[in-house]
Amino acid sequence: xxDALRIRFLSTSLIIGFFLTWEVLCILLNVSDLxxxxxxxxxxxxxxxxxxxxxxxxxxLYSTLFGFSLGVIIGVALGVIxxxxxxxxxxxxxxxxxxxxxxxxxxxxxxxxxxxxGTTPAVLTAMVICVFPIVVNIATGLATTEPELEDVLKTxxxxxxxxxxxxxxxxxxPYFFASLKVAITLSxxxxxxxxxxxxxxxxxxxxMTASSNFQVSLVxxxxxxxxxxxxxxxxxxxxxxxxVTGWATRGNDIAVT
Amino acid sequence: MSPNVSARAAQPVSTGPVHARPALELQDAxxxxxxxxxxxxxxxxxxxxxxxxxxxxxxGPSGCGKSTILKLVSNLLQPSEGLVLVGGKEAKAKxxxxxxxxxxxTMLPWLTIEQNIMMPLKIVQPFKHSYRTDKKGAFRDRVHAxxxxxxxxxFASHYPWQLSGGMLQRSNLCRxxxxxxxxxxxxxxxxxxxxxxxxxxxxxxxxxxLDRKPTVLxxxxxxxxxxxxxxxxxxxxxxPGRIISDEPVNIPQPRDIGMIYSPEFxxxxxxxxxxxxxxxxx
Numbered sequence: 233x234x235d236a237l238r239i240r241f242l243s244t245s246l247i248i249g250f251f252l253t254w255e256v257l258c259i260l261l262n263v264s265d266l267x268x269x270x271x272x273x274x275x276x277x278x279x280x281x282x283x284x285x286x287x288x289x290x291x292x293l294y295s296t297l298f299g300f301s302l303g304v305i306i307g308v309a310l311g312v313i314x315x316x317x318x319x320x321x322x323x324x325x326x327x328x329x330x331x332x333x334x335x336x337x338x339x340x341x342x343x344x345x346x347x348x349x350g351t352t353p354a355v356l357t358a359m360v361i362c363v364f365p366i367v368v369n370i371a372t373g374l375a376t377t378e379p380e381l382e383d384v385l386k387t388x389x390x391x392x393x394x395x396x397x398x399x400x401x402x403x404x405x406p407y408f409f410a411s412l413k414v415a416i417t418l419s420x421x422x423x424x425x426x427x428x429x430x431x432x433x434x435x436x437x438x439x440m441t442a443s444s445n446f447q448v449s450l451v452x453x454x455x456x457x458x459x460x461x462x463x464x465x466x467x468x469x470x471x472x473x474x475x476v477t478g479w480a481t482r483g484n485d486i487a488v489t
Numbered sequence: 490m491s492p493n494v495s496a497r498a499a500q501p502v503s504t505g506p507v508h509a510r511p512a513l514e515l516q517d518a519x520x521x522x523x524x525x526x527x528x529x530x531x532x533x534x535x536x537x538x539x540x541x542x543x544x545x546x547x548x549g550p551s552g553c554g555k556s557t558i559l560k561l562v563s564n565l566l567q568p569s570e571g572l573v574l575v576g577g578k579e580a581k582a583k584x585x586x587x588x589x590x591x592x593x594x595t596m597l598p599w600l601t602i603e604q605n606i607m608m609p610l611k612i613v614q615p616f617k618h619s620y621r622t623d624k625k626g627a628f629r630d631r632v633h634a635x636x637x638x639x640x641x642x643x644f645a646s647h648y649p650w651q652l653s654g655g656m657l658q659r660s661n662l663c664r665x666x667x668x669x670x671x672x673x674x675x676x677x678x679x680x681x682x683x684x685x686x687x688x689x690x691x692x693x694x695x696x697x698x699l700d701r702k703p704t705v706l707x708x709x710x711x712x713x714x715x716x717x718x719x720x721x722x723x724x725x726x727x728x729p730g731r732i733i734s735d736e737p738v739n740i741p742q743p744r745d746i747g748m749i750y751s752p753e754f755x756x757x758x759x760x761x762x763x764x765x766x767x768x769x770x771x
Contacts, residue, residue: 380595384664387563387589387674388612398608402599479599479648 269449274456277449289457291433292423295351296465299358300419304412307363311370315404316396321371332364336422340429349430354423361422362415369411373404406480409473416465424458435461510577512585512672512704513539513562517571520557530729532557534571537723537732541671544698544705546715546722548761550769554730555708559674562706563589575672586613588670588703590678594657596649602660603645606632609668616668635663639693655686659693666697673698675707679714688746691717695743712758712765713749724761726768734764 251271257263258270265273278285314321314328339360343353377400385395427436435454442450515537522529532554539545547555560566561573564580576584588609596605610616610628620628636642639659649657658678665673679687695718698705709715715722716738724734738757740748748754 378595380591380593381597383565383591384589384595384597385608385612386565387587388609388668389564389583389587390612394612398611399597402597405599477599479650 266446266448269452273449274452278453278456281450281453285435285438285453285457288433288435288438289461291351292420292427292435292458293461295354295423295427295434296358296416296420299355299423300362300416302355303359303362303415303419304366306359307366307411307415308370308408310363311367311404312374312396312401314367315371315374316392316400318375321375328364328367336361337425337429340426343426344430349432351431351433353430354426354434357422357426358419359422362419365411365414365418366408369407370404373407374400377403406473406477409469409477413466413469413473416469417462420458420462420465511538511574512541512543512576513537513706514574514577515558515561515571516574518558518561518568518573519570520554520561520566521569532561533729533731535730535732539704539706541704542702543721544707544719546707546709546719547725548709548712548715548722548765549725549730550727550765551710552728553725554728555725556676557730559589559676559706559708562672563587563674585671585704586668587672587674588665588668589674590658590661590665590676592677592680594649594654594661596657596660596664598649601646601648602636602641602652603629603632605649606635606660606664606667609664613668632663632667635667636660638697639663655682655690658682658686658690662690662694662697666701666703669701670703673703673705675705675709677709679711680709687711687714692746694718699743712761713754715761716754716758717744717746717749722761724764724768733768734761 255270255272258268269277310324314324336357340353340357343356347353347356374396381399381403382395385399390398424434424436427434428440429436431437435458439451439454442448442454515535517534517536518532519530519534520532522531535554535558537558547558549555557566561568562575562580564583567581573580575582575587578584596602597608600608607624607628610624610631611620616623616628633642633645636645639662641656641659641663644652644656644660649660652660661678665675679690682690691714698718705719707715707719719738720742721735721737723732725731726733740754
């Protein structure tokens with residue numbers, strides 16, 4: 233336990249030290265707050281502008297989570313299809329890789345073209361960007377299920393659907409939740425990206441507007457809010473993962489004999 | 490498939506009242522993997538018949554096709570030629586309720602022992618029908634009674650990784666028996682255990698068998714295990730496998746574990762041993 237405490241203490245010190253160094257260097261080197269504002273200034277801006285920032289935070293959260301939810305539904309459905317059929321896997325794989333290798337910034341203009349600027353392209357970008365890791369992980373989880381586990385149900389005369397529900401999907405859950413951690417972060421990136429390019433709402437848009445008005449400390453305030461939101465989303469899904477798939481990460485607990 | 494095979498499959502395969510039919514019948518069943526030059530015969534055409542309540546042990550050198558027979562009976566594998574009849578119908582018809590225990594316990598790691606053992610009740614009719622209503626009541630009591638019988642009643646809510654190898658094999662037996670199978674298939678379920686645990690589980694297995702009297706097909710390479718548990722022993726030849734000896738074990742049940750060190754028993758297992766040594770060298 234002391235090791236865990238020490239690590240927690242050290243990583244907290246590192247974060248605090250990082251901001252302290254930033255603050256001190258800015259003062260010592262006399263850096264203009266138009267180039268790099270001090271953390272204390274950013275904090276003040278965040279505090280005073282919070283009422284204005286809050287709806288934008290909600291907007292970004294909404295775009296992220298909505299797009300992410302759509303991405304999860306589509307990703308799981310595609311993953312199950314691709315993972316349960318060897319032929320579907322082989323046929324669909326090149327196309328999936330092709331889609332995944334498109335830089336997602338490139339799809340934003342297309343979504344804007346189709347749906348105009350605003351929430352819709354942000355949601356769709358968040359969706360598109362997170363589908364692939366989910367598909368790949370669900371498919372891998374299903375495709376690597378030990379045949380022995382499936383045989384247990386087959387000898388009982390279970391149908392394909394019963395095997396999928398009772399063996400395949402639970403077996404794929406650790407892969408699924410691992411991919412969710414990645415996917416939620418990607419969705420967040422996608423939503424902010426789209427807001428930056430084409431929206432009048434959201435933290436991405438706030439930063440864009442603030443930057444063109446030389447409100448530098450507001451730009452940095454947005455950046456820090458984004459970092460906090462990203463960490464929070466990641467933490468939620470890490471926690472969920474640990475709760476749901478603890479059986480796969482039981483660590484080195486000694487077996488009762 | 491040749492025309493005469495499909496013609497044979499279309500015939501009524503067995504007659505007489507259901508309970509008069511043998512529990513299991515292999516009619517010239519064979520298994521060949523691959524084709525042409527690369528074909529590998531896993532099982533040469535085999536005849537085998539088991540009456541209801543039989544406890545048959547199948548012994549032989551490794552790779553002789555013992556497990557292949559189990560896979561045929563449980564319909565994990567289809568015969569290349571011939572017929573596999575379970576309860577008078579082809580294996581895929583699932584005429585008899587089958588319980589199977591593999592060499593690896595294969596407990597699902599995300600379920601507790603209780604949930605694992607309950608799995609057959611979730612899949613197999615008629616239990617499946619009332620699974621939702623009974624899983625918290627009658628079914629759980631049944632699982633707990635079984636666990637009690639094998640000495641695991643305190644481990645129902647443990648996860649598989651919290652149990653030792655011997656405990657997992659006991660759970661494995663429970664899962665194979667929970668849906669009261671007519672036909673129990675055991676694929677070397679005691680193979681990976683130490684001698685003491687193994688003898689202990691033989692005794693548990695004997696009690697479970699005598700309580701319920703299912704038809705049991707046990708695949709093993711342990712001659713003492715075969716002699717202690719079974720009332721009939723079939724010896725298979727080396728690959729491609731074929732049954733070369735089929736003898737009853739005329740010792741009344743229940744048998745005492747100490748019996749396996751008696752002269753008569755040793756003589757019987759020695760006879761089997763020599764037989765297998767012969768077929769391995771030829």
